[in-house]
Amino acid sequence: MNSRNSVSSSWLAGIGLAAVFAFIQPVSAGVDDQFKYAEKLYDTYCTQCHGVNRDGNGVNSVFMSVQPRDHSDAKGMGDIPNSQIVDVIKKGGLAANKSVLMPAWGGVFSDDEVNQLAAYLRHVCKCGSDQ
Amino acid sequence: MKPYLLATIGASLFAVSLGTQAANVPEVLQSKCASCHALTQPESTSLDRLWERKGPDLYYAGSKFNKDWLVKWLQNPVKIRPAGEFYRKHVKPGTKEDVVDESSLTAHPELITAEAEAAANALMTLTGPADLVEKGAFKNQKVTTAMGAMYFNKLRGCSACHTTAPGKGGLSGPEIATAGERLQPDFIYSYIKDPQKIDKGIWMPKLDISDADLQKLTSYIVQLSAKEDKK
Numbered sequence: 001m002n003s004r005n006s007v008s009s010s011w012l013a014g015i016g017l018a019a020v021f022a023f024i025q026p027v028s029a030g031v032d033d034q035f036k037y038a039e040k041l042y043d044t045y046c047t048q049c050h051g052v053n054r055d056g057n058g059v060n061s062v063f064m065s066v067q068p069r070d071h072s073d074a075k076g077m078g079d080i081p082n083s084q085i086v087d088v089i090k091k092g093g094l095a096a097n098k099s100v101l102m103p104a105w106g107g108v109f110s111d112d113e114v115n116q117l118a119a120y121l122r123h124v125c126k127c128g129s130d131q
Numbered sequence: 132m133k134p135y136l137l138a139t140i141g142a143s144l145f146a147v148s149l150g151t152q153a154a155n156v157p158e159v160l161q162s163k164c165a166s167c168h169a170l171t172q173p174e175s176t177s178l179d180r181l182w183e184r185k186g187p188d189l190y191y192a193g194s195k196f197n198k199d200w201l202v203k204w205l206q207n208p209v210k211i212r213p214a215g216e217f218y219r220k221h222v223k224p225g226t227k228e229d230v231v232d233e234s235s236l237t238a239h240p241e242l243i244t245a246e247a248e249a250a251a252n253a254l255m256t257l258t259g260p261a262d263l264v265e266k267g268a269f270k271n272q273k274v275t276t277a278m279g280a281m282y283f284n285k286l287r288g289c290s291a292c293h294t295t296a297p298g299k300g301g302l303s304g305p306e307i308a309t310a311g312e313r314l315q316p317d318f319i320y321s322y323i324k325d326p327q328k329i330d331k332g333i334w335m336p337k338l339d340i341s342d343a344d345l346q347k348l349t350s351y352i353v354q355l356s357a358k359e360d361k362k
Contacts, residue, residue: 040178043219045334048292048303052224059214059222059229060291060301101288107337108327 038120041113045105054124066099071124078127085118157253163246164189170257176331186216186239188330191259198251200313205247208239211305211313213294217334218303231302263329269316269349276358279351282344283307289348292335295355304335311356320349 042054049058049068056070070076087095089109093102109117122128156170164170167185192201215221215236222229242250284290293307294300300307310319321328324345326335340348 044178044181044332047219047222047229048301048334052222052229057224057228058303059218059231060303062228063298063300064291099288100286101291103288103291103336103338105336107325107339 035116035120035123038113038116041109041117042120045108046117049101064101066101068102071121074125074127077121077125080128082118082122082128085121086114089114089117157249157256159246159249160189160253160257163240163242163250164254172259178332181217181332182220184216189254190257191263191329192254193256193258194264195315195318196254196313197315198255200309201251201254202244202247204313205242205250206244208241210236211309213302213306219334222303264315264318264321265324266317268345269320269353270346271316271353272346272350274347274350274354276351276354279347279354282347283351287338287340287344287348307352307355309356311353313356316349316353319352320345323348 042050047054047058049056049060049064050071051057051059051061051068054071055073056068058068061068084096088098088102090104090106090111092104093099095104106114156165160170169184169188169190172190173180173188212218214231221232221235223232224230280295283295289307290300292301292304294302295307314322318329322330323338324340325337326333327337
């Protein structure tokens with residue numbers, strides 16, 4: 001094999017490898033830039049209960065008497081109005097007569113961050129009025 | 132004055148400033164703790180910093196820990212946070228629920244007795260900002276275990292993230308069974324009242340809890356450790 005062929009082979013191998021990596025990246029890595037910050041907030045604060053896959057199976061959920069909301073469930077999430085999603089993030093589950101185990105995050109997130117998270121949840125469930 | 136001379140003077144002043152800051156932190160902590168813990172108050176409280184830090188901040192350790200516990204724990208550092216620091220970097224999807232990836236957790240180094248005593252003494256000198264913890268806030272009023280447990284588990288939902296015994300509670304926060312032994316009661320009170328004031332950005336919410344309920348929760352946690360000691 002001459003050196004030119006060798007270089008071409010390396011390029012091809014590189015492109016192939018890049019393609020493989022593109023496929024094995026986590027699903028969340030493909031999130032649009034507009035949700036990048038909300039995704040980071042979700043990963044930091046919400047996954048402990050709602051799960052790495054956003055399906056309500058967080059590491060804390062094992063011991064809970066009430067299963068955390070499955071945010072990937074289009075039907076379940078689609079029935080919840082945006083105003084209630086914002087309310088529950090800010091004021092906790094009790095604001096919607098739901099579980100006390102969902103705490104109020106209004107003391108941690110700004111209103112803008114709450115709105116970004118609410119929009120991100122619509123993106124995750126692929127449901128709701130703004131889809 | 133020549134520009135390079137100005138730059139040199141500037142760099143020297145910067146070095147002196149850093150030297151002064153470092154000089155406030157005892158040497159034993161610089162050598163044993165500084166690679167993973169903040170020993171001076173960090174300027175950044177960004178989410179990125181939270182993700183990057185390797186261990187809890189220690190610049191207010193003297194307002195947080197009980198010294199006797201520190202001496203003991205530094206020689207035998209048993210796990211406090213079931214899912215490590217920070218939990219999101221150590222959990223992965225399981226068969227159904229997410230699980231802790233134990234292989235990603237690293238054990239805290241063990242110190243020999245003399246080192247542990249020196250480190251504990253030095254840590255107790257790092258008290259952080261004066262208003263970080265409400266001194267004298269905890270009134271040490273007894274609460275029945277049943278009442279305390281009801282507040283902790285049911286009314287305030289603390290057990291969603293904290294275990295009160297192995298297998299009893301959530302895993303993303305530190306275990307509570309020994310919290311009363313390792314933490315000062317006023318720190319427990321202040322942290323429950325506003326965790327974001329003490330550890331900005333931490334994944335524990337700031338809840339609106341009355342002083343009476345803060346007293347009950349703090350008492351419950353302190354008494355829980357006292358019960359553990361008797362076992």
